[in-house]
Amino acid sequence: MIGELEPREYRQSQHTALAAFSKRSGLMSVAAVALTLLMLSGCGHSEQLSSARIDTPVNVIPAPGxxxxxxxxxxxxxxxxxxxxxxxxxxxxxxxxxxxxxxxxxxxxxxxxxxxxxxxxxxxxxxxxxxxxxxxxxxxxxxxxxxxxxxxxxxxxxxxxxxxxxxxxxxxxxxxxxxxxxSPRFDWRGLMLDSARYYQPPEFIRKLIDLMALHKLNVLHWHLTDDQAWRIEIKKYPRLTEVGAWRVAAGPAAAADIDPATGKPRLYGGYYSQDEVREIVAYAASRNITIVPEIDMPGHASAAIAAYPRLAASSKPSPQVPADWGIYSSLFNVEESTLTFLEDVLDEVVSLFPGAYIHIGGDEAVKDEWKASPRVQARMRELGVKDEHELQSYIVQRMEKFLSSKGRRLIGWDEILEGGLAPNATVMSWRGIDGAVAAASAGHDAVLSPHPTLYFDHRPYDVPRPPGRGRVITIEEVYAFDPAPAALSEEQRKHILGVQANIWTEHIRTPDRVEFMAFPRAAAIAEVAWSPVKDWDGFSARLPALLDRYKALGVRFAQPAPSRPLDPFRRTSHELSLCSDKIPLSLEDDAPVDSQGGERAVFLVDIMQPCWLFKAADLSKVTSLVASVGQVPFNFQIGDAVTAIELQAPATAVGELEVRLDDCNGERVAVLPLAPAVGNFAVTKLPVAKIAPREGRHDLCFTFTRKSVDPIWVIDSVQLQTSSAGEAE
CATH class of the missing domain: 3.30.379.10 (Chitobiase/beta-hexosaminidase domain 2-like)
Incomplete structure (x- = not known):
């Protein structure tokens, strides 16, 4: 679950589908961001949180009381x-x-x-x-x-x-x-690791646990199931991992990567055996860390349904584990046998994780399949629920009773508030702070984990590598967050268990990238969660000593690249300006498929409007232009919002890169055919295009003509050439 601020009804409409995917992409409007930061900047426990500096600082993070x-x-x-x-x-x-x-x-x-x-x-x-x-x-x-x-x-x-x-x-x-x-300010000081989108080996999980312990973080929320994979062994249902733990990656490059053992496209995946889980849980306990497993329901169920189609609400479920990112409409049905299946799964999960909490997801359950299913509608009448939100609440309350019978507590994302909250449920608020406010006001415990500030799949710096969400969330922004909503009374604030940052991995393919995205921002959230002191200057002064410890421990942490002036005649996609910011992503190329075969390119692109601006280019001596381009699959589930993507009709069968003067409706000054790039899964340097010199500085707009949204053609780099350089070409 990846987020936007405001709650909304899941309607199958262009606006809602786009909002839903924007939620998955970690986006929101500038106004919403500003409002959230303004709200959060005024939050705090007045009797606990101090903005005063420690008079006798020591190089300890989080700062002692x-x-x-x-x-x-x-x-x-x-x-x-x-x-x-x-x-x-x-x-x-x-x-x-x-x-x-x-x-x-x-x-x-x-x-x-x-x-x-x-x-x-x-x-x-x-x-x-x-x-x-x-x-x-x-x-x-x-x-x-x-x-x-x-x-x-x-x-x-x-x-x-x-x-x-x-x-x-x-x-x-x-x-x-x-x-x-x-002593700590909050009891829940967490990180969430998404192992469903990309699998991390057990040795990395142990390393992450070690690093969390050194920051006095004490909860590892482990996201083990989603549409794209089921990662935990369930003895009673072996196909969950036999089928559900494996997928063919999206795009033609992966489809062409044939496994000689099977003669079929190579499968990506992996899962954690129950013995591995027990070992990891015990290791975490030795580091004072409780692991909270997440088993998604009733949505994000595609992998489980691929393994056991009888669980589907749809009459025609897909037999393959999907590889697209975004929000699928796949839901579990609500037959008694399916509810028993979920209880059976939780029964084995409870036996593996001794902590108090079990996370059941509950987010982004688009209700279309339930609405369209005559059997689900009949089942709703049998159960006496009035709408699909109450139906989800029925499932949540049933699972809450089951977990309570096992001596455990249910926790879920803030959508579990919709339709009525189970009596003893705890809410993890990701759509801003509203879910936590609503839960605490009603006497329920809550954990704050709001997007975008605590979503560590957003890049920590404006650098192309590693890939991630298009927006930058700095360590200072993370440190500025205060998990004590001012909207709550002092008594209600006692229901705020703490705070958690989330590492979603759609665009974080490898463990070393997880480290890069997590640290040192995890240090900032650790101090927010532990320390009664709020002192950015003091934290900044203590940070270099922590970074030295990271180096000694071999941690691949994020640090800004040395600044350098822009080349006046060359830009990469990250140095160009995007024409819009509807869903900006920093996406990795499809090739080479083999991770050992070379470094992949990374492109900054708005997938709703692939368009770039080379601003204020001096064209007075420019006579030609060279562009390098790539193509990435449109593997994004955004519902009907895909119809809002404008397609420019190509002049040739495969399309062109068009260059226009001053704005995207201006004079077309160059056309570069895409034919040389069609068969290449990696970056292609297109033939040189001649352009006439123009006096003064002008913006250049780069767009692609194409017949369909798939693939997304992207700019890797643009080089403007003067007359001497053009002749050399």
């Missing part, structure tokens, strides 16, 4: 002893911090029962003056360090802070003399 600096420093050397008493938890945490210190600083720590001077002591102490199970105190003097907490969770976070306090200085590794008392 209380810091008092002392005199001197504690030196950490090879053989410095860790004392942890007799408890297994203390020993586990001491081993954890010892491993971190060895990997990042090359210093080996020992272990001892001695609690005197020269040691780092971890202790579980009932009388510790910190609040909550995740709170801790850390007292460092030149003689010794003591980390104490009521609970092993707090002890773990104290160990994380201790590691961050360490730095290489004169004389070796050192910890400043300091007294810290710290």
């Amino acid at each position: 209380s810091v008092e600096r002392g005199e001197g420093r504690f030196m950490v050397t090879d053989g410095t002893q860790l004392a942890f008493g007799d408890g297994a938890e203390g020993k586990r945490i001491a081993e954890y911090v010892s491993d971190l210190v060895r990997r990042t600083y090359g210093v080996g720590l020992g272990s001892s029962g001695n609690t005197g001077n020269g040691v780092i002591q971890f202790e579980l102490a009932a009388g510790t003056s910190v609040t909550g199970p995740e709170g801790y105190s850390l007292v460092a003097t030149p003689e010794r360090i003591v980390v104490s907490a009521h609970d092993a969770r707090g002890l773990f976070y104290g160990a994380v802070t201790l590691w961050q306090l360490m730095s290489q200085g004169e004389g070796g590794l050192q910890v400043p003399a300091v007294t810290i008392k710290d």
Whole structure:
């Protein structure tokens, strides 16, 4: 589920389909963005959140609640002893911090029962003056360090802070003399990872868990099922992974990539066995992280329906797992056998994930198939529900009762509010903050995860790689978000469990790209969720030390590319201006298909209006133009909105690239035939086009003629050539 702000009825109309896909594409109007940021900038717990800076800062993220600096420093050397008493938890945490210190600083720590001077002591102490199970105190003097907490969770976070306090200085590794008392602002401090669109191997999931722990994030929301894949093994229904975990990627390049073992197009996919899930869940628990699995219903069901067609509301379900992005109309039917199927799935899921919450999705369930199905309409009458929204609510309430019988709580995206909310359900609000406000006002718990600010598939910088949503969401924007809606009373705010950022992976194909999109923005949301301090300048000052730790740990984090002046005669698609911003995306090329076969190009394009402007080009000496183009599949489910895409009739069978002067209705100054590019799945350099010099500066508009929306022809780069360069060509 990928989002827009405002709730809306799912009607099969041009406006609604486009809005729905814009939601999937992470888009909204400029006015809506501005309104959201304005609303959020005024949010906060008045008794908790402070905009004041910490007077004695330390290089710790998230910022601790209380810091008092002392005199001197504690030196950490090879053989410095860790004392942890007799408890297994203390020993586990001491081993954890010892491993971190060895990997990042090359210093080996020992272990001892001695609690005197020269040691780092971890202790579980009932009388510790910190609040909550995740709170801790850390007292460092030149003689010794003591980390104490009521609970092993707090002890773990104290160990994380201790590691961050360490730095290489004169004389070796050192910890400043300091007294810290710290506890989190919110209980739910999460990241969501979408493993349905693209599969990440278990070793990467463990790495992500490790990195979350170092930011004191404690919830991994694991998106395991969607239209494009079913990624979790269910023993009772093996076809869910045998069929549902595999798809042929979209486009002619993938269709032409024949697997010699089958003689058919190569399948992309993968899934997590139950043994792998158990291992990952246990690993997460050792890092104080609870995994919340998501099993989508009643929408985003195409992969499950491909595996078991009897589950479909449609009389003609597709037998293949689809590869398009966007919103499919595929819904589960509401037969008793299908509801039993869903309960059977949840029964196995509950056995694998011991955490309190199970996420059932509930978003973007376009009701067209239910409306068109005589059997579903009859079933509605049997159940006594008045409309399709109440029918979805019936399913949600049924699943909520089932999960409650297993000692678990249901959580879903904010659409589960529509038609009536199940009594004990928790709402994850992604369409702005409205869902959380409505849920908390009605006495339900909520987690804030609003688009676009906390959607990490938006690019962190205006760079072409890696691909992602067209809009840029900076780390500063993430840090500015406050998950405490001012619209709620103090009593209602107690229902806000916390905050979560989402990593949707439609355009994040590889694990290293997930890291790039997640970090360091995850550090910003971690501080938002943990710290009572709101201090962007302080956070910025502490960030370089964190980035150094990333480097030591081998994290591929985002950082801005060095700025360089634009070439006055050459532009890439990302350097050109888009003519519109209806659905702008930074899309990766289709080829080479083999990820080892070379780097793919990335194009910035508005899929509703593929049109680019080379602004203020000096044409006084330009005599020719060279363009490199690519083609990407139109694999986007936008319903009837596709009819709003204007097509320019081609003069030839395969179409042309047209160049017009000053605006897109201006004089046509060049036409470049697309015939040389038709058979090439990668970037093609088109033949040189002659143009007449023009005095002064002019905008140049680039559009493609074509007979259909598929494929989307895209600009890779444009080169304007002067007379000498043109002759050289």
